[in-house]
Amino acid sequence: MSSIGQLPPTPVSATSSNVVLVTGGTGLVGSAMKNLIDTEPVGSSFGKKKDEEWVFLSSSECDLRDIQQTREIFGKYRPRMVIHLAARVGGLFANMSSQHTFLRDNLLMNDSVLQISHEMKVEKVVSCLSTCVFPDKVEYPLTEEKIHLGPPHSSNFGYSHAKRLIDVQNHAYHDQFGDQFTSVIPTNVFGPGDNYNLESAHVIPGLIHKCYLAKKNNTPFTVFGSGRPLRQFIFSRDLAKLFIWVLREYKEIDPVILSVAEDDEVSIKDVADAIIEAMEFTGPVEYDTSKADGQYRKPASNAKLTRLMKESGAGSFEFTPFKIALKESVDWFLNHYATDARI
Ligand code: NAP
Numbered sequence: 500m501s502s503i504g505q506l507p508p509t510p511v512s513a514t515s516s517n518v519v520l521v522t523g524g525t526g527l528v529g530s531a532m533k534n535l536i537d538t539e540p541v542g543s544s545f546g547k548k549k550d551e552e553w554v555f556l557s558s559s560e561c562d563l564r565d566i567q568q569t570r571e572i573f574g575k576y577r578p579r580m581v582i583h584l585a586a587r588v589g590g591l592f593a594n595m596s597s598q599h600t601f602l603r604d605n606l607l608m609n610d611s612v613l614q615i616s617h618e619m620k621v622e623k624v625v626s627c628l629s630t631c632v633f634p635d636k637v638e639y640p641l642t643e644e645k646i647h648l649g650p651p652h653s654s655n656f657g658y659s660h661a662k663r664l665i666d667v668q669n670h671a672y673h674d675q676f677g678d679q680f681t682s683v684i685p686t687n688v689f690g691p692g693d694n695y696n697l698e699s700a701h702v703i704p705g706l707i708h709k710c711y712l713a714k715k716n717n718t719p720f721t722v723f724g725s726g727r728p729l730r731q732f733i734f735s736r737d738l739a740k741l742f743i744w745v746l747r748e749y750k751e752i753d754p755v756i757l758s759v760a761e762d763d764e765v766s767i768k769d770v771a772d773a774i775i776e777a778m779e780f781t782g783p784v785e786y787d788t789s790k791a792d793g794q795y796r797k798p799a800s801n802a803k804l805t806r807l808m809k810e811s812g813a814g815s816f817e818f819t820p821f822k823i824a825l826k827e828s829v830d831w832f833l834n835h836y837a838t839d840a841r842i
């Protein structure tokens with residue numbers, strides 16, 4: 500029985516296909532994954548397998564909020580596996596101003612992708628949560644089993660609840676139908692191809708863009724909030740590699756946190772200072788404390804990831820040092836400022 504009235508009753512088998520479909524394939528994480536698949540040797544740990552075809556979807560090809568469009572695009576590619584990255588994503592200030600849009604767009608996209616994956620008997624789906632799904636008031640460090648222990652921080656409750664629900668959906672599909680749908684929980688992501696829009700960006704791309712403009716226009720570089728909040732940041736290429744490990748090796752329905760170590764927290768002031776250094780900015784720096792700080796910290800443990808990677812024979816994962824990854828992101832921004840549509 501279909502859970503939505505209008506769905507066609509006959510599931511279509513996708514087993515003969517060897518397509519890995521990446522929703523949100525044009526975004527920050529999707530483009531890092533595409534880059535990895537295009538450059539890593541076939542058959543290597545983070546490369547594609549022989550005879551595997553990877554398809555990276557854009558919203559221009561299909562609006563995943565629409566279940567019929569989703570059915571058509573899945574019918575076209577018949578994926579064997581799906582990495583579900585597509586989402587309405589934004590930094591603290593975008594979330595604060597549009598809770599309903601973040602809630603609804605993400606609910607609709609997640610429902611379409613999971614339901615159509617179920618109908619088409621996709622072998623495995625890996626979806627993406629975020630550490631903001633965790634309760635605001637909970638004992639640190641954040642670990643996978645604490646997701647549903649209390650309400651998320653109020654600053655992004657729309658996005659957080661939609662993302663949390665993916666975990667509930669995954670369990671429901673598994674419980675009732677045996678589907679292998681799982682999820683990962685990354686911390687704050689940054690890297691080449693980020694969203695540098697000043698209104699909707701996360702802190703690193705937002706501050707890179709603002710520092711660039713301050714240098715160009717000879718104006719102060721303004722950092723929002725006190726600079727004191729702490730975050731764990733993950734480089735998009737590292738996250739793409741870990742995603743591929745999850746796709747190949749991770750067997751659970753419960754999510755796994757993809758993060759640098761718990762003690763690798765960086766303050767917003769440290770981020771601003773690293774950007775100032777990478778940009779060679781020498782002008783005045785201001786902290787606008789009339790703007791929100793958001794959650795003070797949300798330190799996540801990567802103990803489960805570390806243990807499972809070792810047990811799978813993958814060994815310990817080498818994260819790119821923060822300053823090296825940041826410099827690469829700044830350089831990407833400078834090289835693409837004039838030409839990239841996302842800036
Ligand atoms: P992003 O750069 O904003 O990219 C979003 C992607 O989703 C784009 O490919 C976009 O397609 C696609 N998309 C948006 N609305 C769509 C729609 N209605 N239909 C189809 N596709 C749609 O996001 P990201 O930073 O790569 O995030 C990837 C995943 O990581 C998301 O699930 C996000 O929640 C999660 N995450 C991100 C962060 C972070 O700091 N960025 C942290 C934790 C978790 P077009 O570009 O073609 O419009």
Ligand code: GDP
Pocket residue numbers: 589590591592631687699700701702703705706709721722723724725728730767790791792793794
């Ligand atoms: P979060 O990690 O989910 O809270 O989201 P962000 O990546 O947007 O980071 C928010 C933190 O960075 C808050 O403490 C903000 O006050 C601080 N911040 C400082 N300047 C900026 C900025 O220009 N843009 C954004 N998005 N955050 C900023």
